[in-house]
Amino acid sequence: MFRVEQVKSLNDLEMEVYQYVTKNYDKVKYMRIRELAQEAHVSTSTVLRFCKKMDCNGYAEFKVKLKQHFEKGKEISATDDVTEVIDFLKKTTSEEFEKKLDMLTEVIVRANRIIFVGSGMSGIVAKYGARYFSSMGKFCLYIDEPHYPTESRFFENALVIVFSVSGESNDTIGHVIRFKEQNCQILSVTNTENCTVAKLSDYNIAYYVTYTRLKVYDITTQMPAISIVERLGKKLYRYTSEGTDHTSN
Structure with missing residues (x-):
């Protein structure tokens, strides 16, 4: 208040x-x-x-x-209804979703540098994503605070993977704009594709679950975002170790 x-x-x-x-x-x-x-x-x-x-x-x-x-x-109360998460996981087994993950995996493979970005709970997912991808053989960095300096030639032409539930966080949008000015490609993971971060992105994958807030805090489940990280990470590993024909296995 x-x-x-x-x-x-x-x-x-x-x-x-x-x-x-x-x-x-x-x-x-x-x-x-x-x-x-x-x-x-x-x-x-x-x-x-x-x-x-x-x-x-x-x-x-x-x-x-x-x-x-x-x-x-x-x-406002925090419920433990997992129906939406289960529905999302079922959706990820569809042929259409698999093809999208395969396409994004190819984008990730071609990137020389990958930066994971997020703030708040999404910042924790960004940190997890960087650690997970690094375990799969693709070294990554993460940024989880809004004022991290990004005016460096190191970031030029990098692939930036952005996590944002609402896609309307001013801090995250600011990062996206600065990275775009440095010719970075933006891959965003958001709750809906109809948000500012998604519209600014070159690639977007949305998961569509109900927004949940506890007073001023966003407690929307991050399980879909983590699932996407792990699916992409495993596809990345198979892609680089076994070849492009194995991304959808």
């Missing part, structure tokens, strides 16, 4: 209100403005200034937003 720039704008007294609110969500949503001011040891004017900096016209609007935020967090 509270953005970084909002919190940074608070003075010492307003920070007292912020500290009290964050520690007492359950109480504050029922408090009148005078009660909150008394508990936070500030004036009602300070509370109103705090509300304004939180983009609220007054204390009443602030309480509404606070209640919505609190109840939204309570409503």
Whole structure:
């Protein structure tokens, strides 16, 4: 609910209100403005200034937003339904999916350098992908933080394999744009092909599962992305060790 720039704008007294609110969500949503001011040891004017900096016209609007935020967090639950993952794994055995994996394997084989990219949970998958492909004989690097410097001739003409569930992360999109400016090919693994990262990519493979968020955190399953990594890695190994006729075995 509270953005970084909002919190940074608070003075010492307003920070007292912020500290009290964050520690007492359950109480504050029922408090009148005078009660909150008394508990936070500030004036009602300070509370109103705090509300304004939180983009609220007054204390009443602030309480509404606070209640919505609190109840939204309570409503969301993490389920362990694996139906979609099972459906995805079944789809990967189709002839069409096999052909796409074979085509992507050929792209990977031709690449002199491979960089795996992702942030958050997708960054963990990127790290796993680089380690997995390296185990298959194709040395790779990974980038899992947004401000990693990529203005280097080393990255020119590399194949960049990008992981992003939403395909709309500003950090990941920024990396993709910078890599494209260095003539890199982009292969993206996203939840849907109708996203910015996929549209910026030379190649895309999408897996289509339900987005799942727990408050502000994306907890969408990464099992399809990991499955794609492993399928491509094993095809890569067979391709390089046995020849091109064995990619679909």
